[in-house]
Amino acid sequence: MLELQELRRVFGDVVALDGLSFDVRRGELCGFLGPNGAGKTTAMRAVLGVTRLDGGEVRWDGVPITADVRAGTGYLPEERGLYAKMPIGEQLVYFARLHGLDRTTANARVEVLLERLGLAERIGDATEALSLGNQQRVQFAAALVHEPELLVLDEPFSGLDPLAVDMMSALLREQAERGAAVVFSSHQLDLVEDLCSTVAIVNGGRTVLHGDVAELKSRGPTRLRVVVDGPERWIASIPPEARVVARDGDEFTLVLDDDVDPVGVLQHARQSGPVVRMSLEQPRLSELFRDAVGEPV
Numbered sequence: 364m365l366e367l368q369e370l371r372r373v374f375g376d377v378v379a380l381d382g383l384s385f386d387v388r389r390g391e392l393c394g395f396l397g398p399n400g401a402g403k404t405t406a407m408r409a410v411l412g413v414t415r416l417d418g419g420e421v422r423w424d425g426v427p428i429t430a431d432v433r434a435g436t437g438y439l440p441e442e443r444g445l446y447a448k449m450p451i452g453e454q455l456v457y458f459a460r461l462h463g464l465d466r467t468t469a470n471a472r473v474e475v476l477l478e479r480l481g482l483a484e485r486i487g488d489a490t491e492a493l494s495l496g497n498q499q500r501v502q503f504a505a506a507l508v509h510e511p512e513l514l515v516l517d518e519p520f521s522g523l524d525p526l527a528v529d530m531m532s533a534l535l536r537e538q539a540e541r542g543a544a545v546v547f548s549s550h551q552l553d554l555v556e557d558l559c560s561t562v563a564i565v566n567g568g569r570t571v572l573h574g575d576v577a578e579l580k581s582r583g584p585t586r587l588r589v590v591v592d593g594p595e596r597w598i599a600s601i602p603p604e605a606r607v608v609a610r611d612g613d614e615f616t617l618v619l620d621d622d623v624d625p626v627g628v629l630q631h632a633r634q635s636g637p638v639v640r641m642s643l644e645q646p647r648l649s650e651l652f653r654d655a656v657g658e659p660v
């Protein structure tokens with residue numbers, strides 16, 4: 364398991380990490396979220412030892428992370444780095460070999476990965492001949508070609524088309540399923556909600572929400588979606604414990620305080636006119652994010 368414990372990093376007047384803590388277990392796919400400047404890149408760089416810490420500790424399997432573990436980690440850095448002139452297949456085999464794979468295994472892995480990422484035809488092309496999105500696919504392949512136990516990816520999905528997002532999502536899921544601890548930063552909250560088992564949300568260098576996605580959603584406030592025929596009279600008398608957070612024509616979304624009985628709210632609505640449709644819903648991750656961070660993404 365990867366543990367970030369009370370990480371602290373200061374750049375001049377800026378406190379980039381202010382006691383940031385969370386952990387990622389093997390088999391877990393963790394979305395690392397936070398507004399711009401929240402400290403995600405700095406924290407990931409600290410995990411890899413690319414930036415030093417002013418306090419706190421990164422641990423792997425219960426002990427301070429070693430240079431060997433760092434060297435074996437699959438890392439997609441913010442500043443992407445591929446050899447511009449080298450054919451992508453050769454390059455990936457080279458990275459795999461650096462991580463100790465024999466040539467046959469390296470070749471086989473690279474072939475499969477390029478196929479899975481829709482780049483099989485481009486195996487002999489130089490990086491610089493590829494579009495930026497395709498270069499990113501190659502960079503992504505470079506991070507996981509050696510099947511690392513720990514994968515740390517800085518915004519792997521940014522700027523990718525939906526097909527690439529699907530391909531990379533499937534590969535990331537498989538990495539976690541084979542037992543790797545996977546953490547990646549993203550601003551794509553719906554994608555993270557679908558893909559990740561856990562999330563860590565940071566703001567101002569501190570963790571403001573961390574845990575299992577399903578559990579966090581179930582703990583969030585209940586939402587009631589109601590379609591009422593002729594709702595004007597009802598709206599005027601909705602109790603303050605049931606706040607209308609969205610309206611689309613006759614469809615209302617209400618957030619209910621914990622102690623409010625949705626049935627009571629419904630009965631109240633029925634007195635104003637026929638209720639055409641109603642459903643109880645859990646909050647979206649984007650709402651939990653906004654609540655935790657206190658501002659829009």
Ligand SMILES: Nc1ncnc2c1ncn2[C@@H]1O[C@H](COP(=O)(O)OP(=O)(O)OP(=O)(O)O)[C@@H](O)[C@H]1O
Pocket residue numbers: 374377378379397398399400401402403404405406
């Ligand atoms: N090398 C540096 N020198 C000075 N300040 C830095 C440096 N690196 C990061 N910072 C500052 O630390 C804070 C955290 O930055 P960081 O890049 O970790 O945020 P982030 O969460 O990755 O943001 P984004 O979502 O925009 O990528 C910011 O205020 C940033 O300006």
